Amino acid sequence: MLSEAVRAHLATRLPDDAPHFALAYSGGGDSLSLLAALKDHPGLKAVLHVDHGLRDSSEREAAMAGLLASQYGWDVTVLTWHPYEPPKTGLQAKARRARYQLMGDYCRRHRLDHLVTAHHADDQAETVLMRLDRGSGWRGAAGMQSRRYGAVWPELAGITLVRPVLSISREALRASTQALSPIEDPSNRDIRFNRIRTRHYLASRPDVRADMLALSADMQAGLARDREHMRRQLRDYHLSHEGLLSVPRLIDAPTLAALAPIIGGQAGPPDRSRIAAHLTSLSAQSRLAIGHGCLAQWDGQRLTLSRDPVAMTGRQDGRQPPTAIRQEIGSAPIVWDGRFLLRGGGGIIQPERRGHHVGYRILYGRDVRIDNLVDRRLQALLHGSNPKDVSAT
Structure with a gap:
């Protein structure tokens, strides 16, 4: 059984009145243990397994993951990645983005604003190192x-990623499922991957692991102070429904760097030193043009940040094609231009130039709903969470 300490920890991170969420589930020891802890949670609405299709055994592993989940009363939704061709380089990074794209699409379709993962303290130490x-x-x-x-953009646009056991060790998390036989991904033994080499190193150096976790805690406190600084920089800001931001002062380079990918609808951040x-x-x-x-x-009194119209025209040298394009709803x-989430009974979104900004017009729209992702990302930047999160920690 899961220890009372772990259960108490989960109750504070995912209380019974938490928003509805999906669980990212591989069938491995970490996600299986978290499923065991959350099997009766009223907020859990879907258990998602991604079959990357990169190994001959992946279909069989997906079936085994489903069988393990069924012991806790859950049917698994299997999402399959169909790459045009298997990646030759950066396999783990590309598979990670594909995984989040598939799960993000599922959550958006089913109106689940939260995705829960089983990342734990050992994962944290590896990431920091x-x-x-x-x-x-x-x-x-x-x-x-x-x-x-939106931890991975735009794959998780509209979705809050929740890691409720991030401060719990792998050993403590897996204590409840030792009697089962979780799936062991063979790539977790492949030292060609940097993360696996890092994992092996930290297993042999518990002192370094402890240092990485202490460093993470200190820097997390720094992020909180960073948010307070940016709130002061952006006091009295105005954000339009089309994602145009203005503020009555010239702000500093770190704040500009944090804002650039949000206004541009892209991942970031850009080069602070360049800005x-x-x-x-x-x-x-x-x-x-500050990047992204x-x-x-x-203008001497007000700073305005806008979506670069190059998004409509592309670069003349052809290095960047248009990204804000006409699209059916x-x-x-759908995530449009990395800045808006749209759904509806029909219609077309048409980009339109507004001076030095890219706006939009909805044509022939029926019951179109537009969520301003710029606003959501901005609130997360300034306050550490999406305002739709009712149980932020």
Whole structure:
């Protein structure tokens, strides 16, 4: 049985009145243990397993995952990745994005705003050490957050990723399922992958593992102070329904860097040092493309951040094709230009240029619902969670 300490921990992260959620479930020891703990939770509405189709045994593993879940009264929804061709490089990263794309699509279709994963403290230590090796900076050293809106963009657009056991060790989490035979992914033994090498190293160095977790906790506190700083920078801001942001002051480079991918509808952040180097020209009442599809303009009194119209035209050198394009709207939700989530009975969204900004027009629309993802990401940036989350921690 799951220890009382783990159950008490889960009760604070996922109380019974938590929003409805799906569980990311591989059938491995971590996700199987979390399913065992949440099997009777009223908020759990779907158990999702992704079959990447990269091994001959993957279909059999999906069936086994379903059999294990059935012991806890759950049917598993299997989502299958069909890559055009198997990735030759960056396999784990590409498989991760595909996994989140499939689960994000499912959650959006079924109006589940939260996806729960079984990431634990050992995963956190691995992540921090790997980010340090990459030179990710102090924000990267904070590691994963226990709750983050749109953690992988745009694959998880509209979805809050919840990691309720992030501070619990792998050993403590798996204690409840030792009698079962969880699926063991053979890639977890393949030392060609950096994460597996890191995992083996930390297993042999518990002192380094403890240091990584302590560093993560310190940097998480730094992120909270960072949010407070950005709230001061952005006081009295205005955000339009088309994602145009304005603020009555010139803000600093770190805040601009955090905002750029949000306004541009892309992943980020851009190069803070590059933005800092251009702040002088921006303060001289000029216009500056600050990266990730965001355009900044300062008129001496007000800073305006807008979606770069290059999104409609593409780059003249052909390096970047248009991304804000005319698109049909149907009953299945779609993420448009990384900035809006749309669903409806029919219609077309048409990008339109608004001076130095990309807006939109809905043509022939029937019962179209538009969720402003720019606003959701901005709230998550400033407050640490999506305002729709009723049990943020």
